[in-house]
Ligand code: DGP
């Protein structure tokens with residue numbers, strides 16, 4: 451009966467894609483529109499630069515410090531792990547998380563560096579909550595580059611982004627939703643919302659799976 455049914459848990463929705471694919475814009479629009487229809491939602495963005503680990507990552511990305519690539523990889527992962535308990539508790543209390551970048555960025559970016567395999571990069575991500583939906587905003591690096599100059603941050607380099615994109619393509623799983631990110635913002639948002647509502651209808655039980 452409806453009395454014994456537990457409250458539906460929040461979903462973990464991840465949006466991935468290249469820099470300039472429009473991830474942040476789409477995540478923020480989605481969070482707003484879910485909240486507007488009384489689906490409690492929270493926007494998250496990894497790397498989360500405000501935590502202790504996130505501050506080191508920010509220093510690294512802004513080239514204020516140098517670190518071993520392996521150490522950086524583990525810090526990005528630690529930055530997700532330090533938020534794990536809160537993600538689980540939010541989802542259990544019915545809050546849907548809309549996450550701008552996740553473990554897939556972690557793997558795609560480090561594996562674009564010489565000497566790092568996709569398998570090794572996945573290691574520290576194992577055990578993090580598994581997304582209920584991964585949306586990949588697909589854009590060629592040439593179109594992405596046409597959206598304006600990169601900033602000064604590490605990784606904001608054309609050749610590196612091309613390697614990242616080819617890594618992302620290796621990570622895509624059959625259940626991911628691939629959306630053409632070259633279209634207008636509204637059209638992309640409409641597709642995203644449709645996918646989210648579809649998955650929301652399918653999630654019946656409270657089990658949170660793991661990577
Ligand atoms: P953002 O704040 O989303 O623009 O991300 C900052 C940069 O860090 C961007 O170039 C993507 C990269 N990045 C995001 N997550 C990870 C990660 O887990 N590992 C590595 N190596 N790079 C990441």
Ligand code: NA
Pocket residue numbers: 469603
């Ligand atoms: Na960036």
Ligand code: NA
Pocket residue numbers: 469470473474
């Ligand atoms: Na971004």
